[in-house]
Amino acid sequence: MTIPFQRTADTVRGAGAEAAALANHLIRYPTGIPPERHRRPCPPHPVPQSAPGAGAADLRHHGPVLLLHGFIDNRAVFTPLRRSLHRHGWTHLHALNHSPLTRDVRAAAVLLGRHVEWARQAHEGPVALVGHSLGGLIARYYVQRLGGDALVDTVITLATPHEGTTAALLPNPFPITRQLRPGSDLLAELRLPAPRCRTRFTALRGELDELVLPGRHAWLRHPDLTVDNLLVPGTGHVGLPAHPRAVELVRQALEVRETGFLTERHAC
Numbered sequence: 032m033t034i035p036f037q038r039t040a041d042t043v044r045g046a047g048a049e050a051a052a053l054a055n056h057l058i059r060y061p062t063g064i065p066p067e068r069h070r071r072p073c074p075p076h077p078v079p080q081s082a083p084g085a086g087a088a089d090l091r092h093h094g095p096v097l098l099l100h101g102f103i104d105n106r107a108v109f110t111p112l113r114r115s116l117h118r119h120g121w122t123h124l125h126a127l128n129h130s131p132l133t134r135d136v137r138a139a140a141v142l143l144g145r146h147v148e149w150a151r152q153a154h155e156g157p158v159a160l161v162g163h164s165l166g167g168l169i170a171r172y173y174v175q176r177l178g179g180d181a182l183v184d185t186v187i188t189l190a191t192p193h194e195g196t197t198a199a200l201l202p203n204p205f206p207i208t209r210q211l212r213p214g215s216d217l218l219a220e221l222r223l224p225a226p227r228c229r230t231r232f233t234a235l236r237g238e239l240d241e242l243v244l245p246g247r248h249a250w251l252r253h254p255d256l257t258v259d260n261l262l263v264p265g266t267g268h269v270g271l272p273a274h275p276r277a278v279e280l281v282r283q284a285l286e287v288r289e290t291g292f293l294t295e296r297h298a299c
Contacts, residue, residue: 098166099127129166136210147182164268176220186233192242196211235277238265241268259284263277
């Protein structure tokens with residue numbers, strides 16, 4: 032009886048943490064409504080020397096990272112992640128807003144491509160994409176189907192329904208949810224061969240995700256893609272981008288592009 036009781040206790044704690052994450056996000060939400068202002072592209076500047084005793088991460092130049100939120104959300108969902116990355120030396124961070132009434136993943140991916148091209152002009156080095164939920168699917172489509180792998184070396188998805196979610200089968204007024212249903216034409220297109228895709232993927236899923244159902248659908252499985260699938264215990268869909276363990280794993284995945292290895296393959 033100890034193990035079932037422990038699982039119940041962990042589930043209750045996780046539900047409480049998810050409720051707290053949702054409350055914090057609702058407080059931050061208004062701050063993310065205005066779009067982020069982009070500076071004009073400029074020549075890269077020398078990386079400033081860190082103070083004595085600074086870690087190796089502070090001495091490296093980090094390439095640009097674009098953050099893409101999920102459905103009916105905005106860039107405020109990435110506030111904790113952005114703060115953490117900035118503390119560890121990432122300075123070229125840009126959180127994008129797409130329309131809360133986005134109707135098509137393909138069209139959104141085309142618009143994402145314009146931001147990626149801007150980032151390549153504005154900053155030195157390839158671009159990394161971090162997408163939460165629907166944002167991860169948009170990032171994947173751009174890289175896998177629109178040739179974005181030529182400009183993007185890393186894609187990290189958080190709670191993204193790579194194989195769809197049965198939650199999208201419920202009646203709702205949003206056309207895009209049809210693309211999130213298991214077996215949709217969009218997901219069938221993403222299952223097509225992609226033998227020349229050069230981008231490395233990391234897919235994180237929360238153990239208690241209440242929107243990506245079944246939970247394993249948040250993992251990316253494709254024979255032609257290089258993927259690390261990682262589980263983050265004790266968190267759900269909304270709380271995943273701000274969960275300390277998820278934030279750490281995102282940072283580690285971004286470091287792979289510079290160090291060539293993953294410092295830790297499992298979240299639990």
